[in-house]
Structures are given as C-alpha cells and as structure tokens.
Amino acid sequence: MGKVAVVGIGHTKFGKRSDVTIRELAFEAIKEALEDSGLTPSDVGFAVVANYGGFSEDMCPAPYILEYAGLNPKGAMRVEAACASGSAAVHAAYWSVRSGLTDIALAIGVEKMFQVDTPTAVELLGRAGDVLWEFIPFGTTFPGYYALIATDHMNKYGTTEEQLAMVAVKNHKYGAMNPLAQLHREITVEEAINSRVIAWPLKLYDCCLISDGAAAVMLASEDKAKKITDTPVWIRGLGSATDTGYLGRRKDISTLQATVLASKQAYKMTGIEPKDVDVAEVHDCFTIAEIIAYEDLGFCKKGEGGKLIEEGQTYIGGKIPVNVDGGLKSKGHPIGASGVAMTAEIVKQLRGEAGKRQVPKAEVGLVHNVGAAGQFCYVTIYGREG
C-alpha cells in the first residue's frame, strides 16, 4: 500500500494569545500549512480537528474552524485524546489517506486556554482524570498526577529533584532559541529547585504552561506527495495504546505502559530501533514525564532517565536530542495543538529547517504524545526516506 507524507506545516506563536479568537488562531496555522504545501482549501479531502475544549466557546469547534478557514464543504471530525489529541488527529488523518478514501488530509490542532482563569483551567485539566473516583472526591490536578508518578520514580530509582530541574533547564535553553515558544528565558537548576511548589515534589519549573496556540500539518498520499514537494517527510511508523483511567489500577506507576506499547508498535512497523532515532519530541508536560519517556521509549534503561539528562545526552550533540524546540515546558502546551506542533517541529528538523536548533543530519524523528496521565499514548516515527 502507498506511503503517506507530511507535505506542509503550520505553527503559530504559542503563548497568551488574547489578540485572537480560537477561529482566528486556527486560521493562522492552516494558512501557513497551505502556503507551505502550495495547496488550496479545495485540494484538501478531509480535515481532522484536535481540541480538548472547555476553555473556549464552541462545544463543537470543527465546523466553525472549517468555516473560518474556507474549508467547507470538506468532510471533518474533531478528535480528542486529552493531551494527545493532536497526535490522534495526525493518526486519523493518516488513516484517511492510507485507506485510499482521500489523497490529502489536514490535521489541525488548536487550544485557547487563557479564556478562563487559572483555577478553572486547573479544574478543566483535572477533569481529564477519573472524574468519578479521583477528581470529584479528591480534587486531583495534573501536576498532582505526575507528582504521584514522580514520588514513586524517585523512591524506586533515586531520581532527584536536581535531575528534574535539569530537564527544565534544557528545555528553557532551546525555548529561548525558538521564536514560536511561549517563554524565552534560560533558567538555572537553582532557580527551578527554588521555585514555588505546585504539587510536591513538582515545582513551578517542573510544570508545563497554560498556553494558547495552533498547528496544522498537511498529509498526502505517495503519488500526490511527490508532486507537491521535493522534501516530503514520510510517516514510517505509528503506534497507539491506552492505560487505565484510575491510576490505582496500574501495576507500576513509575512507568507509562501506554508509551512502552505504542513505541514498540511504531518501532516494529519501521524496523527502526531507539538508537536509530536522530531527534525526538517527547511529551514533557512535567519534567518527570520527559525522564520517564526516555526510559519507556528505550532511549535508556529503566530507571536511568535521570542519569541521561544529567549526562547531557538529550542536548543537541548528545546521544538523542530531545525537545530541542523547547518542549511543552518552554514552548508551551496548548492541549489540542501540541501533538500537531510536535509533528511540525520534527518535519522542520528532518527538512533541515530548524535553524539554530537544527540537529545535524537528522534523518529519523520520533514524536511521543501522551494523553492525561498515560491514559493515551501515540508514537509516530518520521523519516526523510520513506
């Protein structure tokens, strides 16, 4: 069967975008993806919109985004997989092309979180957890979930607060180099460790941001892709898995089983091994999440994620550069947009268009996108070669 490639990308500035509505914000990304691919709305066969929702006005956002971007009457749906919604949209768009039903599909991710105040944003995010048995009775928050995971990881493997802080330092360093990032400020380990506690042991600089942002990627079938662009980036492997909603139902909470399983599927589909990955975007909603992702994706052994960042191996020049766009931590984490934006960044890297943040000779890239506290995981492997 035919291959599928990314032939166009769009990525807005992330941050507090109180200058635009969600429709205007999505339009920015869609326009850029169209221009990047040289296509027009009439070329698109199907549009998949990723949006978590609740922060913004539309309960059913897809039609309003399509109308604003002149994409009617193209078929569309919204997909949601909590913080992995963006990757779910990329996978659904991939399926629609790979199934042969359409030649060109557009995955759009968008979120406008600053339309509500912080306690409400914390509430809406907390409700991605088990509302019945965790949120309503105990007010669990997302920093809280990852703090539970962090405490367990620290107890089991001796991971330290300093190592967590080192992830933040790295991601702030690259965020400062990325004009699209929400934060442009390098930080030190000391600053991170001394920042205020959000959910112990996680502090302010361990946590991703509340963000507004949008991204869009255009996928095309093999035949079309070769006509559209000289630099297609091929989707080589895909994997997805879920884990229990109730955290207590998991045997070991210091690992995200969904990551382990989803990445195994993607590696198997491609024949690529972790050591063959040149650059990765991993889901660093919290610093501990990046450390665990190193382990669960096979970039290091279980329990050695803390050591990997301590040795600087995930910087450009290290064994496996990770989140060299700033990550969710410094670039921002507009929920529905994130997975699509990670894809756009990997495409930039494989095209060699990442400027100061370019990983030399990047041939194979990986996107790892987690939904909620590991309830969902999507892994996608991209290559310059198909």
Added chain:
Amino acid sequence: MGKVAVVGIGHTKFGKRSDVTIRELAFEAIKEALEDSGLTPSDVGFAVVANYGGFSEDMCPAPYILEYAGLNPKGAMRVEAACASGSAAVHAAYWSVRSGLTDIALAIGVEKMFQVDTPTAVELLGRAGDVLWEFIPFGTTFPGYYALIATDHMNKYGTTEEQLAMVAVKNHKYGAMNPLAQLHREITVEEAINSRVIAWPLKLYDCCLISDGAAAVMLASEDKAKKITDTPVWIRGLGSATDTGYLGRRKDISTLQATVLASKQAYKMTGIEPKDVDVAEVHDCFTIAEIIAYEDLGFCKKGEGGKLIEEGQTYIGGKIPVNVDGGLKSKGHPIGASGVAMTAEIVKQLRGEAGKRQVPKAEVGLVHNVGAAGQFCYVTIYGREG
C-alpha cells in the same frame, strides 16, 4: 484493497437510564457487540468512542469506558461531530481497518443526557451551534435551528404541519414495535399537531427526545470477517461533508448541502443509486429533517419530501422504508450513540434479524447521520454483498 465488514453489533435500551453510569451503559453495548461477534477484548485492535459530552462527568470519556470494558491497552480516541459523532466513529474505525494498521476496530457511541435538567440539556445542545454569533447573543436552540429550516421549506415548497406530523406518526408506529426504543406509543396526526409548541412551527412531537443510550459495532477486514461470521455486512460506500457553522452563510437553508455532497460521494463509491436502497436510517432529529433528508438523499425530488410521507412511501412496503426502528424521534437520540445505533439497526435489517420491523429482502441499506444543523453529514452504504 480489502473490504471492511460489520461483524458484531450491540445496542442498549434507549430512554432515561438513571440506573447506570455512562461507563456501565457503554459496557452493555460493548458486551453485546463482543458476544455477537464471538470476539474478546484482546481481539480488538483499536477503539473509537463517540461522545458529545457535557451532560456527563468525564471531559475525556474514552479511557474510562475502555477501562470499564477491559479494553486497555488497546489504542483509542474519542471523536465528535455533534449529532453525527456516532457515524464519525464508524468512519474512523473503518479507516483504521482499511489502512491496514489493524484488522479489527470497535466503534462505540454513548451519551447520558439525563444527568442534567432539560434547560441545561437545551443549553448544551444549543452550543453545538455558532456560540459566538448565534447562541450567546440570541439563545438559539436546536429545535430553533430546524424551525428556521422548516419555515423556509414550508414557504418554498408548501410543506405542511400535517406532513411533518405524519413523519412523527410513522416513527412512533415503528418505535412502538421496537423493544429498545424510548417511546412505545403510537400517536395520531391530530395529537402531534396539537402538542405544545417548542420552537414554532415545530411542536413537541416534531422533536426528538433527550435520551440515554449506547451502541457498539465491530468492524473487521475482509479476511477476518469471513472467519468471524457467515453473515458479514459490508461497508460499501462512505461519504462525508460539512457546511458552514453560521446558518446565515448558507445560500439555501431549505436543503442540507452536506447531505447532498456526502451521499453523492457514497453513491459514487458503490455505484448504487438512491432507488437501489432497500432500507434507510435517516437523521430525523426533527420531523422536517427527515423530509429534507428524503430530498437531499435523492429518494424524491427537491420539495417533494412532504408528498413522499403523505403517500406512505417511507413505510415498510413503500418505495423506501425509512427509520423503521422508530428513528431518533421515537427510539431516542442519545447524541454520541445515534450514528452507531443506526448502523446496528441497518445491520439487523440486512441480516434479516429485525423481526416484526423487517423490510423484506433488504440487500442494501443506508445510514444518514447529520451533525448540528447540517454542519456535518456522514452517509454510509451497507450491503449483504460486498
């Protein structure tokens, strides 16, 4: 490329299901679909959950439904296309199988609308419209949207309140014969016409119900399907389209352009014409919607939908039996479940398992599922032959 078949169906009792949570309700449908197909959770490759949301506790319902039904660690996503979410799930599940990424996919639709009071349900549904330019300033409701469409259709084509009532009479007749339906009461044209006004010219009996319910359908690739069952029902054609969110942006609001375009795609894919369809499930969220669907799907000429029901042509024995399960009108309309439940009903008909409501010699069936006021439309054509 390989064909895809429905190999298992599940459909709960629709109605006020205050005896169960959304998880327990979805479990009923999933269990039935597994038993019907003879498969186990471990056979499932991917699960797509359709849910509009807002009425029930989980902002991110998929993981909790998967956990409750023992479907972890299978990959999953939620899809939403307003009232067409169920068909969006069937299409996404189809793609996932057709793409070759999995052999077996499960589409699950569920909604629990009775967890909120009626004014809140009206509010949440109204917010599927254009929240910025219709809902917030003018309090548009879904009966209101379809009333605007009805007024226009009546003015243009002379469609009468009696004809609208006749749709309700037919659907109540079949609902009374369907043990899974919410209402089991036949009504008369007089009763319908004299019922209280909801959004003039639509009255109580022109409007679908607030409902709780779930449905699930198991899809399999050609090879697998033949091994699983002797009565696969093949997905032969698919189409989907969108229309503008803001109703004022449409040239003609007496037609749903998305239906016209989506059905053309599906007919073209199959080579089937409207006259070849033996039985149809059409989106009768309001009686006017069924009349317009007759026209937009090509079962009669534009403007003659009222005549078609007046002549009784959409009863069993007529030219094209429509909604002989009671439709959304009498069977109920639990938003996310509806498109999946329509699929289950067509499969029953094509298997010859519809009992008293069986359309004789049904070989080709059509499912028409509209999201919001025509913002989305999904059409799917099923056949006993592939």
Added chain:
Amino acid sequence: MEQPTIKNTLNIDMEIPQTRIAKFWEGLKQGKLFATKCTKCGETYFPPTADCPRCYSSNMNWIELTGDAELITWTIVHVSPKSFSQHSPYIIAIAKLKEGPNVMAWFTGIKPEDIKAGMKLKLVPKYIPEKEKLSYEFIQSCNINFRDGVCRL
C-alpha cells in the same frame, strides 16, 4: 429507597477576545453597524471576520451597513436554554442584508401573525448601557427614527 447519586457542578466563566474586530463593537456603541469587506476578493462578511475565508487575505475594509434587509425565515423559541430562561418566547429571524450576507438576530416589536417571508426589515444596533450589552436586532423597516430600537410604524 432513594437511589444514591453523586452531585457535581462545573462552572466555566470565559472571556473571548474580540480584538481584531474591535471596530465592530465600537460601532455598535455608536449606533452603527459595520461589516468587513475583503480588499482582495470583494466578499462582504457579517458577522465581520478579520480574515477572508474565501481568498485568505487579512486585508479587510470596514463598511457601514444600511441595515436594510429582507426576511427569509423565522421561528418563535418557546423552550429556551438555561441561560435564556427569563427571555422566552423570542423570535429569531434570518434575513438577507442589502449588502449581501444573511444575518441571524432576534426580530422584536412584531406580532407573530404579522410576519411574512420577504418583508422588509431593518437590522439595528442595540446597546443596553446598564448591562453593558451590545447587540443588534431586526425590527420592521420604517421611515421614522428608530434610534431607541423601537419601530413606530
């Protein structure tokens, strides 16, 4: 015996930016109705948009509307959403503006039996200072002053 339930409340207050069409809201305050018109393809948008869905230009001109319109369709909403419970019944209409776009708004100051498709309407700005609420509505077209939003035929 009463069955146990879990009661839960979710309350969301949001603030939706209107920065890029600020002129529209200023216009309403001043009793004027503005639409946007694409400088590239000439399409007119009401509600106004800051970008053109047709040609993707973001160079839009503001044009003042006459408010002249012709009724296409209408409904009378009796069962209203929670947030409109004190307002029902209300008449919602869609009418075609002289300048092109079809617009949805309340149609006020009219008896339902007097409404007919094709009748001339006027779209007028509506400003309720005490509620700081800016909106617009249809009234019957007439020649006398309707600055206070009431049509005196």
Added chain:
Amino acid sequence: MEQPTIKNTLNIDMEIPQTRIAKFWEGLKQGKLFATKCTKCGETYFPPTADCPRCYSSNMNWIELTGDAELITWTIVHVSPKSFSQHSPYIIAIAKLKEGPNVMAWFTGIKPEDIKAGMKLKLVPKYIPEKEKLSYEFIQSCNINFRDGVCRL
C-alpha cells in the same frame, strides 16, 4: 484603550447515578468499606464496579475491606482546581490494600515529613452528615479507635 471581549458563563449541574453500587454508599454511611469481587474470575475491585472488566461477568459479591493498606506514593497539592480552592494544600496518596487493589485518597492527620513509602495506612470511611458527603480517606494505621476519622497514635 481596553480591548473588547465577550464574556460568557456555562454552568452545569449534574447528578450521576450510583444505583448499581448503592451498597457501597450505604456501607460508607454505616462506617464500612465495601469492594466488589467477581464471582466468576475472583478479581477484587475498589472503587467497586458492578461489572467485571476482566471476564465480563456481572455477578459480583460485596466484600468488606479491612482498610489495611501500604503506602505506594503521594503528593501535596498546593495549586488546586477552582472547586477545591478552599481545601489546599492537601495530601493525595495511593496505597495498596491488603485485599489487592491500589486506592487513591486523601491522606490526613499526618505531617509531610513523617510520610514514607511502605508505611502502614488505614483506609477509613468518612461521613460528614451536615454536608451529606460520603467519602473515604487514608490515616496512619493505629490500634485505637478511629471512628471519628482521627488517628491518635
């Protein structure tokens, strides 16, 4: 000049049925903690489920829990959601029940510096009659009476 915005509020009150696990809530009222145990495959569920995700049986037995548990992990939530703004900071813990399942609940009556992985906890029912609120929480395991939810070591 202040930029215009549209303010909007959405308020949802819902009531979630607990009919099929009514015995669990009655148990809490009586100071007892119940789990379900599948009669077919023997799996124990807390929070209780009316159906078994493992073998799809719906024949579940109710078993009373001892409450004995061992701490796995914990956090102290300082930044809380809107609906918990008056409660923070609070300690959330996950502990393994003697009967098998891991449970998440608040851990009360303890100083953060005294918490250690592996420590013995007791999961106890909690009933606040004036608020009609039924819940459960972890306290430090001890031999004396903890009916009022306070651990007196």
